[in-house]
Structure formats: structure tokens, C-alpha cells
Amino acid sequence: MKRFLLLLLAIGVLAACKSKKKSGSGDEPMTFEDFQALFTPGTLPYRLTPDTLQLKQPDSLRLDTAAMRFLTDTLTKGDFGKNEPVKYFPLQRIPGSVVNYMTVKAAGRSQSVGYLCFLDKKGKYLNRIRVANTGSADGTVTSLVIDSKNVVKISSETKLSGSRSALREDFYMVNPDGSVTLIMTNSNGPTNAGQIFNPIDTLPRKHKFSGDYTAGDMSIVSIRDGEDTKSFQFFITFSKDNGNCKGELSGRGHYIGGNRGEYKDKESSCGIAFQFTGNRVNIREIGGCGAYRGIKCFFEGGFVKKAEKKKKK
Numbered sequence: 001m002k003r004f005l006l007l008l009l010a011i012g013v014l015a016a017c018k019s020k021k022k023s024g025s026g027d028e029p030m031t032f033e034d035f036q037a038l039f040t041p042g043t044l045p046y047r048l049t050p051d052t053l054q055l056k057q058p059d060s061l062r063l064d065t066a067a068m069r070f071l072t073d074t075l076t077k078g079d080f081g082k083n084e085p086v087k088y089f090p091l092q093r094i095p096g097s098v099v100n101y102m103t104v105k106a107a108g109r110s111q112s113v114g115y116l117c118f119l120d121k122k123g124k125y126l127n128r129i130r131v132a133n134t135g136s137a138d139g140t141v142t143s144l145v146i147d148s149k150n151v152v153k154i155s156s157e158t159k160l161s162g163s164r165s166a167l168r169e170d171f172y173m174v175n176p177d178g179s180v181t182l183i184m185t186n187s188n189g190p191t192n193a194g195q196i197f198n199p200i201d202t203l204p205r206k207h208k209f210s211g212d213y214t215a216g217d218m219s220i221v222s223i224r225d226g227e228d229t230k231s232f233q234f235f236i237t238f239s240k241d242n243g244n245c246k247g248e249l250s251g252r253g254h255y256i257g258g259n260r261g262e263y264k265d266k267e268s269s270c271g272i273a274f275q276f277t278g279n280r281v282n283i284r285e286i287g288g289c290g291a292y293r294g295i296k297c298f299f300e301g302g303f304v305k306k307a308e309k310k311k312k313k
Contacts, residue, residue: 035067039092039093044146048132050134052091053105067090079111079130086108088107090102099120101116111133113133140156153170156170171183171185207223209223209261211305215238215303222234222235226253231255234252235249247289249293251265272299279305281305283299
């Protein structure tokens with residue numbers, strides 16, 4: 001009877017060992033399938049915020065050296081102190097159209113940082129970018145959004161004086177080799193006097209409403225051709241009240257009538273209405289766009305179209 005009970009106990013222990021999920025430690029060599037199983041499966045769109053990074057995770061989920069060999073040993077280079085201990089935790093794995101994504105959390109004493117790793121379809125590590133954090137030395141916090149079209153948006157918010165903050169949004173396209181290409185930048189931060197950087201300046205302007213509309217030296221509504229005749233790209237920046245109130249926004253709008261256009265932000269209530277008349281465009285907010293401007297001014301007013309410079313033959 002005792003032998004029978006010991007046999008059952010041995011079988012139970014063996015089964016438990018086989019069913020236990022590998023966490024990156026142990027005598028058996030870890031395979032990529034084992035490593036991949038440590039990450040929670042996800043789908044696009046995907047978001048990683050500072051709040052997610054602040055959630056505490058048990059050490060039993062920590063990635064050890066055996067697991068990190070599938071990524072890179074320079075994952076956190078430049079983000080933590082030389083002798084600061086850092087723990088790595090798996091977050092999510094997401095299939096993409098060009099590459100696959102894995103997000104990793106690095107937790108140190110000073111901050112927690114999120115990294116977006118790019119792997120090819122066979123699981124080979126290609127590259128990583130820093131996409132989220134809980135707060136750097138200057139008070140900047142960063143978050144990530146990957147939309148359903150695999151466009152990567154990294155948002156950085158920096159606290160200014162009083163209750164004001166500056167928001168910068170960088171949009172990237174991911175290439176098959178794991179490199180990224182900057183597509184567009186939105187920013188409501190301070191600009192240099194007398195200078196306007198127009199991120200869509202070089203895009204085509206064949207549509208009759210495409211062009212640059214200005215109101216003073218530091219305010220512009222730039223319209224460029226969209227993917228089809230019913231859409232358009234736009235960039236708006238303005239400076240009012242001697243530079244005390246500024247705003248900046250860019251995105252993709254749609255024509256909704258003969259001479260009207262509209263933009264609605266998918267992630268907030270912000271919306272802009274465009275009214276084209278002759279060589280003018282009037283804009284007005286149709287939603288709260290406070291994240292992209294000062295609190296005492298709005299995206300509104302009339303802008304006159306600039307004459308396009310003729311190309312030299």
C-alpha cells in the first residue's frame with residue numbers, strides 16, 4: 001500500500017513539474033517558444049502607459065539572464081545609473097503586419113521604463129525603442145500607442161510652469177529590418193520666434209484646397225493631399241497674445257461637403273471644422289482640444305491662402 005501511495009505521489013510531482021510554466025530559470029535550456037510563452041498575447045491596437053508600468057509585479061515573473069538572451073543585453077543602455085539594479089518583466093507579445101512586437105518593463109530605483117522590441121516573423125530580435133516611462137529627471141512622462149495600421153505613436157508630456165504642460169507626439173513607421181521612420185510630429189510646446197516647422201510641407205498639394213493659409217507670421221493652417229480626393233492632411237500652429245497662447249495640431253481630415261472639411265481625434269474629444277471660401281479657410285473647434293493649445297485660446301479664426309511659388313524651369 002505504501003509503495004502504491006509513493007508511486008502516486010511521484011506521478012503527481014512529475015506532472016506538476018511538466019505543467020509548470022518556465023520563468024526563465026532552471027537547469028533545462030530555454031527555447032524561444034518557452035520565452036515567448038512568458039508574454040501575455042495581445043492584439044492591435046495596443047497601449048502602454050506610465051500607470052501600467054507602476055503596477056508592481058512579483059519577482060517570480062522576472063526575466064533572468066537566460067531569458068534576456070533572446071533580446072539584447074543593452075536593452076536599458078543610458079536609462080539607469082551605472083550600478084543601479086534593474087529588474088526585467090515581460091508584458092505583451094503582439095503580431096504585427098511587418099514585424100512582431102514584444103514589450104518589456106525595466107524597473108529600477110529611479111523609474112520604470114517600457115521598451116518596444118521588434119522581432120522578425122521567425123523570432124529573431126531586430127531592434128528596440130524606448131516608448132514609456134514613469135518620469136525622467138525633468139518630469140517628462142512617456143506613453144505608447146500602436147494603432148491597427150501598425151503606426152507607432154510615442155507621446156511625451158513635460159510639466160511647465162503652473163498647471164501647464166507641453167505635449168509632443170511622434171508618429172513612426174516600422175520597417176522590415178526593425179528600424180523606424182518618423183512620419184509626423186505634433187507638439188504644443190514652445191516654438192522659436194520667427195520660425196515655423198511644418199512637418200507636412202513636402203507632401204503633394206494638387207487638390208484645389210491644398211496649400212498654406214496664414215494669419216500673421218506665426219500662425220498657419222497647412223493643407224496637403226490625402227490618400228484620396230475625400231481626405232486631406234493638415235497641420236495647424238498658431239501664436240496669440242504676444243506668444244502667451246500657442247497651439248499646434250496635425251492629423252488627417254475628411255471633406256464632408258463642397259467646401260467643408262472635418263477632423264475628429266479618435267483618442268479624445270478634439271475636433272476641428274474647416275470652411276473653405278475662395279482663397280480663405282476658417283477653422284473652429286468642435287470638441288475640446290485643450291491638450292494641443294493654451295487654456296485661454298482656441299483653434300479658430302480666418303486664414304488667407306499664400307500664393308504658391310512658381311518653380312523655375
